[in-house]
Amino acid sequence: MKRAGTLRLLSDLSNFSGAARLRELLAGDPAVRVRCSPDGRHLLLLRPPGSPAPQLLVAVRGSGAELESAWPPGQPSPLDAFLLPWPARSALVLVWESGLVEVWGSGVGPGWRLLQSTELCPGGGARVVAVAAPRGRLVWCEERQAGAEGQLGPPALAFSHYVCVRTLEPSGEAGTNLGSTHILLHHCPAFGLLTSRKDLFLVPTATTWPGLGHILLIWSPSKGKVVVAAPCLGLSHSKSLNPGRGDTWDFRTLLRGLPGLLSPRQPLTVHTWAPTPQGLMWLDFRGTVSLVQPHGGSRTVGTLQEAPASLTGSAALGTFHGTLACVLGSTLELLDMGSGQLLERKILSTDRVHLLEPPAPGMEDQEELETRGGLRLLSAVGLFQVGWKTPQSLELPSAEDMVFEEACKYYQRRSLRGAQLTPEELRHNSTFRAPQALASILQGHVSPSALLTTLRAELRDYRGLEQLKAQLVAGDEEEAGWTELAEHEVARLLRTELMGDQLAQLNTIFQALPTAAWGAILRVLQLQPDGNGHLRSQAPPDVWKKVLGVTAAGKEPPNGILPPFELLCQCLCQLEPQWLPPFVELAQQQGGPGWGAGGSGLPLYRRALAVLGEEGTRPETLELDLLLGSGRPKAVLQAVGQLVQKEQWERALEAGLALSPSSPLLRSEIFKLLLAEFARHRRLDAYLPLLCRLCPPDLAPAELLLLLRTYLPDELEPPAPFPEPGAEPPLTVGLLRALLKQTGTQGRASGPVLSLYEDILWDPGTPPPTPPRVSALQAADHPGLEAWALSGQGLYVTDTG
Numbered sequence: 001m002k003r004a005g006t007l008r009l010l011s012d013l014s015n016f017s018g019a020a021r022l023r024e025l026l027a028g029d030p031a032v033r034v035r036c037s038p039d040g041r042h043l044l045l046l047r048p049p050g051s052p053a054p055q056l057l058v059a060v061r062g063s064g065a066e067l068e069s070a071w072p073p074g075q076p077s078p079l080d081a082f083l084l085p086w087p088a089r090s091a092l093v094l095v096w097e098s099g100l101v102e103v104w105g106s107g108v109g110p111g112w113r114l115l116q117s118t119e120l121c122p123g124g125g126a127r128v129v130a131v132a133a134p135r136g137r138l139v140w141c142e143e144r145q146a147g148a149e150g151q152l153g154p155p156a157l158a159f160s161h162y163v164c165v166r167t168l169e170p171s172g173e174a175g176t177n178l179g180s181t182h183i184l185l186h187h188c189p190a191f192g193l194l195t196s197r198k199d200l201f202l203v204p205t206a207t208t209w210p211g212l213g214h215i216l217l218i219w220s221p222s223k224g225k226v227v228v229a230a231p232c233l234g235l236s237h238s239k240s241l242n243p244g245r246g247d248t249w250d251f252r253t254l255l256r257g258l259p260g261l262l263s264p265r266q267p268l269t270v271h272t273w274a275p276t277p278q279g280l281m282w283l284d285f286r287g288t289v290s291l292v293q294p295h296g297g298s299r300t301v302g303t304l305q306e307a308p309a310s311l312t313g314s315a316a317l318g319t320f321h322g323t324l325a326c327v328l329g330s331t332l333e334l335l336d337m338g339s340g341q342l343l344e345r346k347i348l349s350t351d352r353v354h355l356l357e358p359p360a361p362g363m364e365d366q367e368e369l370e371t372r373g374g375l376r377l378l379s380a381v382g383l384f385q386v387g388w389k390t391p392q393s394l395e396l397p398s399a400e401d402m403v404f405e406e407a408c409k410y411y412q413r414r415s416l417r418g419a420q421l422t423p424e425e426l427r428h429n430s431t432f433r434a435p436q437a438l439a440s441i442l443q444g445h446v447s448p449s450a451l452l453t454t455l456r457a458e459l460r461d462y463r464g465l466e467q468l469k470a471q472l473v474a475g476d477e478e479e480a481g482w483t484e485l486a487e488h489e490v491a492r493l494l495r496t497e498l499m500g501d502q503l504a505q506l507n508t509i510f511q512a513l514p515t516a517a518w519g520a521i522l523r524v525l526q527l528q529p530d531g532n533g534h535l536r537s538q539a540p541p542d543v544w545k546k547v548l549g550v551t552a553a554g555k556e557p558p559n560g561i562l563p564p565f566e567l568l569c570q571c572l573c574q575l576e577p578q579w580l581p582p583f584v585e586l587a588q589q590q591g592g593p594g595w596g597a598g599g600s601g602l603p604l605y606r607r608a609l610a611v612l613g614e615e616g617t618r619p620e621t622l623e624l625d626l627l628l629g630s631g632r633p634k635a636v637l638q639a640v641g642q643l644v645q646k647e648q649w650e651r652a653l654e655a656g657l658a659l660s661p662s663s664p665l666l667r668s669e670i671f672k673l674l675l676a677e678f679a680r681h682r683r684l685d686a687y688l689p690l691l692c693r694l695c696p697p698d699l700a701p702a703e704l705l706l707l708l709r710t711y712l713p714d715e716l717e718p719p720a721p722f723p724e725p726g727a728e729p730p731l732t733v734g735l736l737r738a739l740l741k742q743t744g745t746q747g748r749a750s751g752p753v754l755s756l757y758e759d760i761l762w763d764p765g766t767p768p769p770t771p772p773r774v775s776a777l778q779a780a781d782h783p784g785l786e787a788w789a790l791s792g793q794g795l796y797v798t799d800t801g
Contacts, residue, residue, distance in 0.1 A: 005334050005344040006389040012382040016043065016059040018066035025057055027380035030314055030352055034378060038085035040359040043378070044092070049077045056081065058092060058112070065111045067092070067104070082133035086170045093168070095120070095131045095140065103168075103176045116176045120164070129161070132193035134200050134221060138168045138178070141191050141202075158209035159187045159252060163202065165243055182243040184219070184226075188251030191217070196275040198222065199294050203273055203280070213267020215255075218280070218294055228258055229296035232268065235260050236296025271308045274317035278337075281317050281324075283308065289317065289324060289335070302340030304333055318355040318386075320375040325386050327353045327377070332386070354378045400439045407435035413500065483516035490520035494546060498564055507561050514571050521568060527583075535579070535586045544590040548604070562611075565604065569611040573622070581625035584608045588631065605630035628655050633666045640670050644677060653690040668696045672707065679711035679731055688735065692742045701743045708736070 013019045025032055025045050035044040041064075045057045053070030055077045060066055071077045076096055084091040092104040092112070099121035104112050120128060121142055131140040141163050163186075167179035189209050191202040202217040218227040224242030226249070229235070237258040241247045255261055272283045279293040287307030292298045301324055308315055308328060316327045323343065324335040330351040334344045356376040374385040404423035412421050426435050486509055493506045510517045521527070525547070526538040537544070547564045562570060565587065572580045587604050602610075605626050612618040612626075620642075627639035636655065643652035656670035671694045678684045678691060695704075712731065 005346065006387055007346070007377065008385045008387060010376065010383045010385050011061070013380075016061050016066075017064055018057065018059045018068070021054070021057055021066070021068065022059045023380045026354075026378070027350075027352060033080075034354040034356070035081070035083060036356045036376075036378075037083040037090060038359060039090075042083050042090055044081055044083050046078065046081045051077075056094075058083075060106075064106060067106075067112045079128060080131045084133065084168070089170075091115070091170070091176075093133055093138070095128060095138075097128050099126060099128050099142070101138070101178070103178075116178065118178055120166070120181070126162075129190055130193045130205075132195045132200060133168070134195045135197070136167060136169055137165055137221065139163065139165045139184075139193060139195075139200060141193060143190065158189050158212075161188050161190050162186045163188060163191060163193075182246075183248050184241060184243065185217075185249050185251050185254075192273070194273055194275045194280065196277065196280075199275075199279075201273075201275060201280045201292075203270075204267060208267070210267055211262070211264070214265040215261060216268075216280075216292065218292070218296065220294060227294070227296040228254065228261060229292060229298070230261050230263075230265070231290065231292055231298035232265050233260060233263060234298070237261070238296070271311065271313075272315040272317060276317070276319045278319060281319075283315055283317060283326065289326065300340070301337055302335040302342070304328060304335075305342065305345065306331060306333075314351060314353070316353065316355040318357070318375045320358070320386065321388065323388075325355065325375050327355060332377075334386075348379075350379050350381065352379055356383075403435050403439050413497075482513060483519065486513040486516035487520035487523070490517050491524055494524055494543065494564075498546060498549075503563070504561050506564065507567060510567055510571050514574055518568075518571050518575055521571075527586075529582075533582060535582045537586060537590065541590070544587070548587055548590070566607060566611050569608045573611065577619070577622055580608065580622055581629045584626055585629045588629075603630065603632065605632070605635060628658075633663070633669075636666060637669060637673075640673060644673065647683060649674075649677075649684050649687045650690070653687055653694060656694045657690065664696065667694065668699075671695060675707060676711040679708050680713060685735060688738055692738055695739065695742050699743050701740050704739060704743050 013022055016022055022043065022045070025047070026034075029047055029051065031048050031051075033046045033048075035046075036042070037044075041061045043059045043061075045059075047055045049055075050073075054068040055071060056067070056069040058067040076098070078094040079097045080095050082093045082095075084093060086105075090106045092106075094102045094104070099119050101116075101118050101120055102114060103116045105115045106112050120138075120140055125145045126142045128140050128142050131138070133139075141161055143161050145160075163184045164181050165184055166181050167177070169177045169179075171177040185202075189212050190205050190207045192205045194201040194203060198220065200219045200221070202219065204213045204216060214232050215228065215230050218229065219241060220226075224240060224245070224247070225238050226241035227236055227238050229237075239249065239254065241249065268282070269284050270282045271285055274281045274283075276291075279291050281289060281291050281301065283289050283304075285308055287304040289301045289304065290298060291301050304326055306328055313329060314327075315329075318325045319337065322337050324337050326333045326335070327348070330348045330353070332346040332348055332353075333342060334346075335342055354377070356378055358374055358376060374387045377384040377386055401423065404426050407426055408421045408423055411426075427439075489509055490506065493502050493509075496502050498506065524539065524543060527535050528537075530536050547568065549563070549565075568583070569580060572583060584604055608626055609618065609623065612622060624639050624642060627635040627642075630636065636659070640652050640655055643649075643655065652670075652674060656667055656674070659667050659670075671691075674684065674691060674694070678688075684691065708731070
């Protein structure tokens with residue numbers, strides 16, 4: 001159904017102070033410059049130099065005195081003027097070509113009062129050619145005398161301009177604070193300055209050097225960067241430009257470092273520039289409207305049915321609700337910004353028309369809340385709003401119907417039955433009480449006082465969220481605002497069923513604002529380091545259950561959408577990789593029986609390893625930490641095996657010693673693994689004390705020797721008394737003594753002798769008595785004595801017959 005464009009009269013200007021003078025200037029001077037304050041209460045009209053008095057008029061809606069100023073023919077008039085949205089009062093900034101700046105304020109006393117007067121170019125010899133007042137700043141382009149450089153000819157004179165910035169903020173009740181001057185660009189051509197709520201656009205002018213007339217710049221103060229764009233070439237480059245860090249650019253050096261921008265091109269043929277929330281729009285002499293977005297990309301929006309006749313003809317551009325409005329003379333054309341299609345064309349009663357931006361979000365008064373988002377049109381006839389009229393035949397659903405329709409979608413997602421729920425079923429079924437309670441509230445069955453008491457906390461949170469969104473739209477503290485908004489949204493999503501759209505939205509937030517999203521997780525899970533490299537949490541089990549759970553069987557998320565636990569692991573890998581293993585260990589402690597059992601059923605450390613990538617491509621340190629902290633025997637043995645391969649002996653031994661005594665089998669396996677390495681080479685000798693501590697307490701010396709014999713390499717030749725040069729030294733009894741002593745100590749404490757080899761560890765102090773000599777004849781008669789004599793045990797025995 002086709003919409004109808006409307007012009008709604010908001011004011012006939014009679015409620016503005018100085019209404020008669022306001023109508024006179026709007027009707028009489030087509031070149032008058034019109035600006036509106038961000039709150040919509042003040043209208044500023046500035047006439048070009050040489051115009052009859054008054055050259056300046058500030059009209060105030062409602063209570064308040066207007067300001068009229070005029071300058072004699074011999075005295076210069078202001079180059080430009082701006083209205084600033086200061087909290088305590090309205091402020092007016094006047095800037096002259098000489099660099100003189102005056103700041104006027106209202107609300108301090110009766111009428112308007114001069115607050116401060118200063119010079120932008122205190123050294124003299126400079127001329128301001130353009131000025132703009134983005135939020136909290138004053139930016140100007142000044143032409144400096146070339147001096148000796150003037151002998152170089154026109155090219156040098158074309159780069160004799162500087163773009164400078166100073167902060168401009170209120171100070172106290174009746175003061176201003178104008179910061180120091182910082183040069184953004186030097187040795188640049190003349191630029192015109194246009195500002196939106198977020199960005200500053202530097203556009204070529206008629207005096208710009210012809211070879212640079214196709215280039216424009218976009219400076220984003222909140223992001224600290226400048227984009228150099230050539231719309232006709234489809235090129236754009238971004239560079240850092242943050243005055244807080246002292247950034248400055250020589251324009252010639254800047255262009256030389258950006259390939260392709262200096263290709264020979266004709267200058268942009270622009271009739272009218274217009275900054276909008278979507279970017280910078282311009283109208284050329286063929287009637288084509290184009291848009292340059294803040295990132296430097298450009299596109300054609302549409303073509304008007306009527307093109308500008310000449311440069312002197314009036315034209316104005318503006319946008320509202322996805323619609324482009326263009327006033328060309330006395331014609332208003334409305335185009336769809338997506339398709340460029342002409343939606344409506346109206347003939348106005350006058351050609352002296354100015355388009356005004358709507359008040360900034362959060363700054364409207366009660367009368368303008370109904371017209372929020374509309375574009376305003378100002379003429380001598382009055383102040384109008386351009387908008388769309390809803391057809392009478394279009395019936396909007398009631399609030400009660402919308403409650404039951406949304407409840408159907410919600411319950412259907414949670415239901416396991418195949419039958420489709422209907423709003424009528426919810427109305428009459430007593431099982432679902434929540435939508436019926438909300439519907440009764442909307443019908444007025446609950447008293448306002450009881451409803452306000454119930455919803456007080458929710459309303460306070462909602463109001464704070466709306467104020468935050470308004471600040472973001474207005475460009476105030478953009479980075480901090482996005483961070484706070486992301487934290488609110490993550491906390492809200494964690495209170496919902498994380499499936500489908502909610503899970504996809506959580507993934508999107510983590511991709512766009514990972515730092516803010518992780519900050520929200522820190523608060524929700526109440527994560528704190530304990531000083532020993534571990535994390536602790538005081539979050540309730542229900543929160544952890546939602547974080548550690550996976551999607552239900554048969555409802556796997558689409559490609560690219562991660563469950564909450566994998567999403568947090570991926571975020572930690574990007575921001576703080578060293579905290580990933582402690583986080584997984586904490587999650588393993590928090591996990592209850594059956595959590596995360598749906599779907600793959602993998603343990604948490606395996607899910608975290610999957611986030612790191614395929615085996616062989618993962619960061620080695622993180623993989624080892626996750627395996628060692630998993631507490632799973634197979635994973636720990638895998639990690640120790642990797643450490644042995646890397647010859648990180650100390651860490652492998654510490655990994656075994658860190659295991660609790662409740663894991664004797666695992667410690668025994670690690671000991672055997674390292675004992676095999678100890679038997680094969682001597683690179684583990686320096687860590688022998690740690691290996692002795694790892695020795696199992698129930699291991700006997702005989703068992704130790706049998707293990708060593710198993711691990712010793714086979715000798716192909718008879719052993720030599722000394723190893724050959726460069727060969728690996730063999731295992732000696734001296735090295736083995738410490739291990740045998742460790743096992744012998746544990747065995748001796750039990751009482752009886754456990755091994756035939758145990759006595760070699762103990763020194764009796766004095767040698768045993770020498771056994772009697774036995775002759776060969778006696779030995780032949782007594783074979784038992786010969787066996788003892790040849791055994792070399794040194795034990796005293798007697799033959800008892």
